[in-house]
Amino acid sequence: MTDPARPAVEVSGLCISVELPGGSSRPIVEDISFAIPKGEVLALIGESGSGKTTIALAMMGYSRFGGHISADCIRVGDMRIDQMDAAGLRRLRGSRVAYIAQSAAAAFNPSRTIIAQVIEPLTVHGLASPAAARQRAIDLFRELALPWPETIGDRYPHQVSGGQLQRLMAAMALITGPELVILDEPTTALDVTTQVEVLNVFKSALAKSGATAIYVSHDLAVVAQMADRIVVLKDGRIAEQGEAAAVLHQPQSDYAKTLLAASQPVERAAGPSRADSVLSVEAVHAGYGRIREGRAAMPVIADVSFELGKGQSLGVIGESGSGKSTLARVIAGLLPASAGTVRLGGETLAAGLAERSKEQLRRVQIVFQNADTALNPAQTVFDTLARPLAFYHGITGAAASDRVARLLETIQLDPALARRRTAELSGGQKQRVNLARALAAEPDVLLCDEVTSALDTVVGAAILELIDGLRRDLGIATVFISHDLSMVRAFCDEMLVLYAGQAVEMCAKEAFPGSAHHPYTDLLVASVPELDSAWLASRGGQPGPAMPEAQVTGELCRFLPRCPLVITGTCDRLPPPLITAPGQRVLCHRHGKAEPSDQEHLVTGASR
Amino acid sequence: MPGQAANPPAWLGVSRLVAKRVLSALLTLLLVSVVIFVAASLLPGDAAQEVLGQSATAEQVAALRHEMGLDRPAVTRYADWLTSMLRGDPGWSYIAGMSVRDLIGTRLVNTLSLAGVTALVSVVLAMTIGLVSAINRGARLDRALNVVTLSLVAMPEFLIATVFVLIFSVKLVWLPSIAMISEEATWGETLRSCALPVACLAFVVTAQMARLTRAAVADELDRPYVEMARLKGVPLRRIVLFHIMPNAAGPVLNAMALSLSYLMGGALVIETIFSYPGLASLMVNAVTSRDMPLLQACAMVFCAAYLALILIADIVAILANPRLRA
Numbered sequence: 001m002t003d004p005a006r007p008a009v010e011v012s013g014l015c016i017s018v019e020l021p022g023g024s025s026r027p028i029v030e031d032i033s034f035a036i037p038k039g040e041v042l043a044l045i046g047e048s049g050s051g052k053t054t055i056a057l058a059m060m061g062y063s064r065f066g067g068h069i070s071a072d073c074i075r076v077g078d079m080r081i082d083q084m085d086a087a088g089l090r091r092l093r094g095s096r097v098a099y100i101a102q103s104a105a106a107a108f109n110p111s112r113t114i115i116a117q118v119i120e121p122l123t124v125h126g127l128a129s130p131a132a133a134r135q136r137a138i139d140l141f142r143e144l145a146l147p148w149p150e151t152i153g154d155r156y157p158h159q160v161s162g163g164q165l166q167r168l169m170a171a172m173a174l175i176t177g178p179e180l181v182i183l184d185e186p187t188t189a190l191d192v193t194t195q196v197e198v199l200n201v202f203k204s205a206l207a208k209s210g211a212t213a214i215y216v217s218h219d220l221a222v223v224a225q226m227a228d229r230i231v232v233l234k235d236g237r238i239a240e241q242g243e244a245a246a247v248l249h250q251p252q253s254d255y256a257k258t259l260l261a262a263s264q265p266v267e268r269a270a271g272p273s274r275a276d277s278v279l280s281v282e283a284v285h286a287g288y289g290r291i292r293e294g295r296a297a298m299p300v301i302a303d304v305s306f307e308l309g310k311g312q313s314l315g316v317i318g319e320s321g322s323g324k325s326t327l328a329r330v331i332a333g334l335l336p337a338s339a340g341t342v343r344l345g346g347e348t349l350a351a352g353l354a355e356r357s358k359e360q361l362r363r364v365q366i367v368f369q370n371a372d373t374a375l376n377p378a379q380t381v382f383d384t385l386a387r388p389l390a391f392y393h394g395i396t397g398a399a400a401s402d403r404v405a406r407l408l409e410t411i412q413l414d415p416a417l418a419r420r421r422t423a424e425l426s427g428g429q430k431q432r433v434n435l436a437r438a439l440a441a442e443p444d445v446l447l448c449d450e451v452t453s454a455l456d457t458v459v460g461a462a463i464l465e466l467i468d469g470l471r472r473d474l475g476i477a478t479v480f481i482s483h484d485l486s487m488v489r490a491f492c493d494e495m496l497v498l499y500a501g502q503a504v505e506m507c508a509k510e511a512f513p514g515s516a517h518h519p520y521t522d523l524l525v526a527s528v529p530e531l532d533s534a535w536l537a538s539r540g541g542q543p544g545p546a547m548p549e550a551q552v553t554g555e556l557c558r559f560l561p562r563c564p565l566v567i568t569g570t571c572d573r574l575p576p577p578l579i580t581a582p583g584q585r586v587l588c589h590r591h592g593k594a595e596p597s598d599q600e601h602l603v604t605g606a607s608r
Numbered sequence: 609m610p611g612q613a614a615n616p617p618a619w620l621g622v623s624r625l626v627a628k629r630v631l632s633a634l635l636t637l638l639l640v641s642v643v644i645f646v647a648a649s650l651l652p653g654d655a656a657q658e659v660l661g662q663s664a665t666a667e668q669v670a671a672l673r674h675e676m677g678l679d680r681p682a683v684t685r686y687a688d689w690l691t692s693m694l695r696g697d698p699g700w701s702y703i704a705g706m707s708v709r710d711l712i713g714t715r716l717v718n719t720l721s722l723a724g725v726t727a728l729v730s731v732v733l734a735m736t737i738g739l740v741s742a743i744n745r746g747a748r749l750d751r752a753l754n755v756v757t758l759s760l761v762a763m764p765e766f767l768i769a770t771v772f773v774l775i776f777s778v779k780l781v782w783l784p785s786i787a788m789i790s791e792e793a794t795w796g797e798t799l800r801s802c803a804l805p806v807a808c809l810a811f812v813v814t815a816q817m818a819r820l821t822r823a824a825v826a827d828e829l830d831r832p833y834v835e836m837a838r839l840k841g842v843p844l845r846r847i848v849l850f851h852i853m854p855n856a857a858g859p860v861l862n863a864m865a866l867s868l869s870y871l872m873g874g875a876l877v878i879e880t881i882f883s884y885p886g887l888a889s890l891m892v893n894a895v896t897s898r899d900m901p902l903l904q905a906c907a908m909v910f911c912a913a914y915l916a917l918i919l920i921a922d923i924v925a926i927l928a929n930p931r932l933r934a
Contacts, residue, residue, distance in 0.1 A: 060839060094840035106832035111854035111930055121840045156930040172840070 008038035008212040009059070009180055013072035016054055018065055028054055028067055029236035036229065041206065041213040043223040043244070045259070046233035047456035048427075052216045055233070056182045059214065060097050061089040077179045094121035098173035102185040104165035108157035115153025118172040127176060140171040143208070144201050163194035167201055174209055181206065181213045187222060191319035192483065192527045196539055199225055199529075203536065218457060220263045221529035224248055225536035232256045248531055262461040264531070265490035268468060270509050277345075278477040279308040279331070279364075279445045284340035286323075286330045294339030300326045301501040303340075306494070308445070311475040313468075315488030317524065318498035324481045325369075327498070328447040331479070332366045344445065362392040365438035369450040371430035377423035381408070381433050384422055388440040403440070411436045411466060428459035435467065446471070449481045464491055485528050497521050500558035504587045511583030518586050519563045547572065557588070565590055625932060626923055633919045640911045641693070645686050648900050648907075657898070659702050676702065689901075693908065699901035708905045711890065716909065719887040723871035726806050730814040731864060737814070738821025738860075739848060745826055753818070760815035769808045769881045776804060786883045805882045809875060813867045820863030824856045831855075858925035865921035869914040 014032040017025040029051035036042045044052040058069050061081050074081040076097055084092065093099075098121070101107040109117060118140075119133035128136065134153075141149035144167045157165060166186060173181055186202065187195040203226060206213055215226050223230060223244070230247040232240040232255065240253040251257045284304045289297025301323035308314050316324050329335040331342055336351035343349065344363055350356050368374035375384055385404045389395040395403055405415040411432040417425070422433060431451060438446060448467060452460030468491050471478045482488050488495055489512065497505040497520060505518040517525070529535060543564035550560045555575035560566060570589050579591040656672040657664070673679045677688075692699060698708040737757065741750040760768075777785035783803050828834065829852065837847045876888035891906035893899070926932045 057839075062839060064835070090841045090843065092841070093838070094842070099836070099839040101832065101836055103832065107836040109833040109837070109851050109855070111928065112851070113930075120837070120842060124840065124842050124846065158931055 007035035008040075008077060009036040009042075009214075010073060010075040011035070011055075011059075011071065014055065014058060014074065015070050016051070016058060016063060016067045017070075018067045025068065027236065029233075032231075032238060034229075034231055034238075034241060036212050036214070038212055039207075039210050040228040041215050041226050043215045043217060043227035043230045044233060045217055045220065045223055045230060046239075047218065047458065049235075050233040051236040052233050053184055054236075056184060056214050056216050057099075059180060059182060060093050060099065062093070091125065094178075095125040095127065095176045096178050097180045097182065098176065098178040100166075100169050100173045100181065100183045100186045103189050104169040105157065105162060105189070107169060108165060110157055113154055113156060114160070114168055118153060118168060118175060121172065121176045125176065133175070136175055137171060140175055141168070144168075144171055144205060145197075146171075161194075163190055163198055166190060166198050170202060170205060174205060174211070177209060178211055181209075181211045182216070183213060183226075184216045185218070186215075188217070188219070192485070193319060193523055195222070195529075196527045196536070199536055200539070202226070219529070220248065220260060221531050221535075224531045224533045225529060232259070245533065248533075258458055260531075262457040265461065265464070265487055267490045270493045276310055277307050277343075278310050279479075280343040281306050281327075281331065282341045282343070284327075284330055284337045284342065286326055286335055286337045288335075291338040296338045299338075299501065301330070301498070304496075304498070304501075304503045305340075306496055306503075306506060308477045308479065308494075310444075310477055311471055312494070313471055313478040313480060313492045315480045315482060315492030315495045316498060317482055317485055317488050317495060319483065321500075322498040323501040324483075324498055325449050326501075328366060328449050328479065328481055331445070332364055332447060333361075334366075358392065362441045363444040364447070365441050365443035365445070366447040366449065367435050367438045367451050370454050371427070371434040372454070374434050375422040375430060375437075377421065380419055380421050381425070382418040384433060384437055385418075385440050388437060392441045407436045407440055410439065410470070427455055428463065431455060431459075431463055432466070435463070439470070443476060446476050446478045447481070448478060450483070451480075452487070453483070467491075485524050497524070502558050502587060503585075504557075504559065506585040508583035511581075515581070515584055516586075516591065518559075518588050518591070519565050520559045523562075622926065622932070625926055629919060629922050629926070633915045637908075637912060637915055640915075641690060641908060642686070644904050644907045644911070645682075645689065648904050649682060651895075651898065651900075689904065693905070698905035698908075701899050701902045703897045703899040704902070708901050711902055712887065712905055712909065715885055715887045715890045718885050719872060719875070722802065722805060722809070722875065722884065722886060723868070725802065726809045726813065726871055727868050729806060730810040730817060730867075733810065734814045734817035734821055734864070734867075735860075737818035739825060741818070742822045742825035742829060743844065743848065745829070750822075757815040757818050760811055761819065763812075765808060765812050766877050766881065768811055769804070769878055772804055772808055773881070802884075805875075805878050805884050808878050808881075809871060813870060817864050817867045820867075821856075821860050824859040824863070825852055827859075828852045828856050854928055857928040861921040861924050862918070865917040869917045872910050872913045 012033040014029065015027055016029045017027040019025045032051075032055055034042065044055060046052050054063065054067070057063060058071075058074065059076060059081060061069065061074075061084055063069055069082070071082045076092075079092060079096065081089070081092070108114065115134060115137055118137045119128075119130065122128040122133040122136065123130055127133075137153055138149050141152060146152055146164060146167055152160065152164070152168070160168065166189075170186075183202070187198050190198060199222065215223065217223050217226075227244045230241065230244050231238055232247065232251075232253065234255045239255040240247060240251065242252075247256060248260070251260055282305050284301065285294060285296070285299065286301050287296025287299035291297075304323075304327060306314060316327060318324050326335060330337045333349065333351070333353040333356055341348050342351075344360060347360070349360055349364075353361070382401075382404055385407055386396075386400045389400050389403050401418075404418050408415045408418060413429060413432055413436075417429070422430060425433065431454075435451070446467070451467070452463055455463065464487065467478060467480075470476060480488060480492055489509070493509050495505075495507050495509070495512065496503055497507075497518060499520045505521050507515070507517070507521070526539065545562045546564055546566040547568070548561055550566070550572055552558050552560050556573075557563070557571055557576040560571055563571065566572065567589055574589070576587045576589055579586050579588065581591075656669050656676055656678055660668055660672060670679070677685065689699065696709075698712070700706075701708050701711055704711055737753055741753040744750045773785045776783045784801050785804065786801070825848070834847060834851060837851050842851070872887070874888070875884075875886060876892060878884065879886040879889045887906060887909065891903060891910075894903040894906060
């Protein structure tokens with residue numbers, strides 16, 4: 001039993017199938033075998049539908065859709081999961097095998113305090129008294145670097161941030177000292193800057209607890225930081241498995257090679273430089289609620305300006321809540337700006353949709369993030385695409401069929417799909433139709449709002465490729481809204497960085513490498529995980545915020561409370577100036593005057 | 609959160625929310641009083657005509673109208689009526705020759721006790737059926753309960769009542785078919801005589817409430833936090849009680865308030881079949897005899913009871929939801 005060579009977790013011949021209405025059954029995953037040595041982290045990677053979560057949950061004898069789990073052996077420590085009855089599984093769940101879900105916001109009960117839920121694994125299994133459990137939870141909160149460890153548990157889930165909630169869920173999983181922890185995409189829902197913190201905390205907490213772990217993810221760079229071993233899944237079967245470094249750097253299977261290639265977009269050449277301006281946004285403010293003197297009651301974006309030429313592409317980047325999508329809605333007229341102007345070609349566009357002419361509407365098209373909700377599931381692909389053709393161009397009948405067929409060819413879909421309902425398409429196909437709907441209007445400006453974030457890496461890369469080709473061939477000015485810095489750097493001629501609604505930096509592609517950036521841009525760049533497994537550890541030495549308690553009032557820099565390079569007496573008193581350099585505009589006091597010695601001085605000043 | 613201490617205490621926000629709900633309920637009641645008054649004056653004929661009968665001359669009617677104050681402008685009559693209602697005096701019934709308060713008094717107690725007992729029985733039953741069928745969703749037990757509750761919802765209550773009387777009073781001779789309420793009756797006798805009306809009412813109301821409870825609980829069962837609780841090894845009973853109920857409380861309570869409000873005014877058929885001296889039959893009598901003060905008072909009682917139930921459900925829902933409470 002205490003044989004050190006014996007792996008902590010062993011799975012062989014795992015098959016999970018669902019029963020179909022006809023009485024037959026369909027396998028979801030087949031012939032899965034792997035073993036994890038004690039204290040190591042095994043990553044399950046693959047696209048959605050590859051069965052990675054299904055396999056991970058089978059370690060707890062659980063199947064989400066009531067699937068039938070069969071295996072030659074599922075062993076965790078000395079427990080044979082495959083031979084356990086329902087009562088045995090219940091005793092094991094939460095005590096010896098623990099689960100960390102993708103979205104802590106959904107996995108926490110909104111009506112109960114956090115601590116009541118965190119200590120529940122201890123209390124329901126009779127492992128500790130409520131008082132002792134509470135103390136254990138508070139110790140764990142402290143260990144997981146949570147603020148106010150004594151009292152944070154008394155809050156409700158909606159009263160803490162997403163990154164904090166994810167760490168609180170880790171506390172809930174680790175509180176019983178489980179032998180196996182299953183982490184199901186635990187950082188996917190987080191912003192990239194938060195993800196780094198959470199990953200760091202998870203990694204050290206796992207190391208300290210000595211638990212074996214299964215890490216489910218689609219993100220190879222994240223996996224590189226966390227995993228000792230990797231299992232690559234495709235369509236419910238193992239495509240490849242091995243040591244993490246071997247799989248990431250010398251993949252053997254074609255599928256693993258494709259995944260790797262898709263995760264590292266190749267930088268494209270810049271589009272035509274200084275073409276005639278198509279879209280120009282000048283000092284736009286927008287928000288929600290009553291508008292007074294050009295400012296909304298709840299302002300979202302403030303003083304954003306940019307210009308975009310024919311065939312050029314602009315990447316708008318920032319964390320969730322930074323106002324990226326709001327900017328797209330303002331340009332499209334869905335949300336009237338409270339101040340500022342949007343110009344299309346030479347003409348000024350009315351703020352609201354209702355006052356724009358049909359021709360103006362046609363020239364600006366938006367592709368929404370989620371094709372599932374943007375397309376009417378009851379309509380066929382033809383209906384979806386014929387509608388803008390008839391509305392904007394008056395094309396109906398046989399001519400419309402022709403145009404729909406050509407549109408489908410443009411987006412590389414089989415024209416025979418036109419008769420299908422949009423609900424019957426795959427995620428990637430839906431997003432292509434969503435794009436074709438916008439293209440049907442023959443727009444001059446295409447606003448792409450996180451068009452790949454709901455898609456798998458490989459599928460998303462193909463969509464980006466397609467849009468990139470279209471803007472070059474058809475000269476459509478494209479605005480890419482994204483939270484993915486490497487994608488923006490690969491596909492966009494210019495990058496606009498938004499932080500809390502302020503345009504903190506605007507930078508051309510050619511000016512990006514080598515030039516000094518806004519501290520927030522630097523933070524973003526430094527937060528994008530790399531395939532190098534030493535990357536996370538190297539992130540440990542980053543300076544923290546210099547004035548975390550600073551209050552942002554009036555026109556002060558919004559990044560002030562998080563900025564590691566605050567100039568005391570300037571940044572917290574004066575609004576940041578807009579400094580213009582060739583190919584770059586930065587909203588920061590430090591910009592253009594950061595001499596090396598100066599910088600040193602600032603860092604010491606910051607650590608005060 | 610920094611600056612947390614500066615926030616006003618949580619109870620302040622809640623009491624503001626609750627006060628707002630109470631105020632809007634009172635405002636609704638005021639509007640209802642206008643509607644009731646207008647509707648009552650739209651009914652053809654009035655008390656003066658009814659008291660004097662068909663043979664009365666126009667002069668006699670006009671004189672009595674003047675005496676009763678019926679010839680004053682509607683606004684004045686409304687204001688008078690409202691102020692006396694507020695003072696707790698709903699007026700004098702010329703038809704019955706009694707004060708409306710005395711007329712309603714005993715009947716209200718009867719109706720409230722019938723409704724109270726029925727509510728107690730049906731809430732317990734409905735919660736049990738709703739929870740059991742939600743937990744066993746799709747299983748044979750759930751489908752069986754579904755069929756039963758659906759057919760009960762669809763079945764008219766006079767049919768249920770008639771069938772019950774046929775079985776329990778006529779064939780088995782276990783229970784009386786007439787609910788005699790008297791001062792001298794012992795508790796046991798009262799309960800026995802009320803058993804059939806309570807059972808019939810409970811059947812109808814329970815079925816509705818059980819279906820809505822099942823829907824609300826089933827909705828919550830699909831939420832990710834329930835899966836998380838399962839994966840923590842929390843037993844199902846505990847999941848339902850401690851995880852689902854706090855979230856389902858709002859919709860369940862609202863459904864219950866709606867169903868229970870039916871017990872006040874909607875019990876007419878049952879009251880008639882079992883000759884139960886309740887408020888609903890009193891109100892119907894008031895309509896046929898053009899007894900406006902009585903009619904208006906009954907209508908106000910029903911509306912107030914309805915609003916009170918909804919209000920209680922809303923307040924409990926507010927208190928159960930931490931996003932509203934804290």
